[in-house]
Every structure is written in C-alpha cells, then in structure tokens.
Amino acid sequence: MFDGQAALRALIDHPLFCFALTLAAYQLALALYERTRWVVMQPVLLAMLMVIPVLLLCDIDFARYRDGTQLLSLFLGPATVALAVPLYLNLRRIRQLFWPVVLTLVIGGLFATLAGVGLAWWFGADDMVLMTLLPKSVTSPIAMLVAEQIGGVAALAAVFVLITGVLGAIFGPPLLSWIGVRHPAARGMALGITAHAVGTAQALQESEETGAFSALAMSVLGAATAILLPLAVLFLR
Numbered sequence: 001m002f003d004g005q006a007a008l009r010a011l012i013d014h015p016l017f018c019f020a021l022t023l024a025a026y027q028l029a030l031a032l033y034e035r036t037r038w039v040v041m042q043p044v045l046l047a048m049l050m051v052i053p054v055l056l057l058c059d060i061d062f063a064r065y066r067d068g069t070q071l072l073s074l075f076l077g078p079a080t081v082a083l084a085v086p087l088y089l090n091l092r093r094i095r096q097l098f099w100p101v102v103l104t105l106v107i108g109g110l111f112a113t114l115a116g117v118g119l120a121w122w123f124g125a126d127d128m129v130l131m132t133l134l135p136k137s138v139t140s141p142i143a144m145l146v147a148e149q150i151g152g153v154a155a156l157a158a159v160f161v162l163i164t165g166v167l168g169a170i171f172g173p174p175l176l177s178w179i180g181v182r183h184p185a186a187r188g189m190a191l192g193i194t195a196h197a198v199g200t201a202q203a204l205q206e207s208e209e210t211g212a213f214s215a216l217a218m219s220v221l222g223a224a225t226a227i228l229l230p231l232a233v234l235f236l237r
Contacts, residue, residue: 117133169201
C-alpha cells in the first residue's frame, strides 16, 4: 500500500531537496519578474519569501539547508569571474570614461560606506553594530570577513548586505529614472556601488553596458573595502 506521508518525508529528506527548492523558487520568481516588470517583484527577494515558508513547514533548519545548497555555492566563484566578460566587451568604453569612473568610485564609495553608519550612530547604535554596518555595500564574503576583522558580527553583516542589495535593486532603478539619470555608465556605477551583486544582476537586465559598469564598481569597491577599511578603523582607534 502506498504511504503518501512516508513518500513525502523521503522527498523532504533527499539531499537535493533544498537545492531543487532554491532553483525552482528563483526560476519562478525570475519568470514573475520578467512577466510583470514590477520593481517589488525583485527575484532574490521573491525567491527568499517562497523558500522560507517551505523550510518552516518542512521543519528544515538552516544548517541542513546550507548543507543541501552547497552545490550552489560552488558556482558563486565562476559566476563572479564571469562578470569579467561584460567588462572586457566594454573595456573601450570604460577607458573613455576613466576619470569620471574613478571620481564616482571615490565619492560614491565613501558615501555608501559612511551614510548608513552615520545614521546608525545618530540613532545611538553601539560600536559593534557600527562596525558590522561599515562593509554593508560589498558582497557577503568580503563583508563577513571585514566585519570580523574590525570587531563586527559576520552573520549580522551578511544580513545587512542582503537587505542593502535587495532594497538597492528594488528602489535604485526607479529612483535613478525619477531624477533623470539615463546614462548606462552612471546607472551601472550607482547600482554596483550601492547594491553590489544584486544590483549588478539588476543592471545586467537593463543592458550589457550598464552591467559592465556595475560589475566594475562592485569589484573595485569590494577590493578597496577589504584592504583599506580595516586599516582605516585600526588607524582611527
């Protein structure tokens, strides 16, 4: 006799269940975004809202989910390296705008790093929260490492990075359009500086040139943050 409950349990306990769940949720979220083009239907946010209830319903804790999705983590490195492709294809354009790019990276990078920390300090956040907020505008691996080095909490830094990226990808493009920013390079730099990898994914959906400048901003800001931010904190203490 067929035992539906046992079959369901076997499916949930399968090592690839979390992997398949994550891929299916993201593909569905991406399809919904492509169909509607609503900014609130940002694929990362929507996929997360789909996956979390399923995990709670199936009683799957984070450690088990992380183990089940390790295969996805293996593709993170190649996917990041693949961002060099639009960079290479638009290298001539980047060279033409070299000094505006440098100026934007310096001013935008400083503002993105210090704005959130300044607001948190104004509201009375303690040093641990401030140190955790400082690397919020770079990708999670760099942010977690830098946060630990300067006295923050790595896990909380990853949360801040996720929130920053999702909000930047949702509100960044319409805000840029509203204030009249149409140039692909300007839009790409803004999304890359403020919303890192999630913003770069959004920029690539606009155009290859926008994605190239976003990838450039994300990469340079990430490297500068990893090197300079711990030194700056050490010098100021």
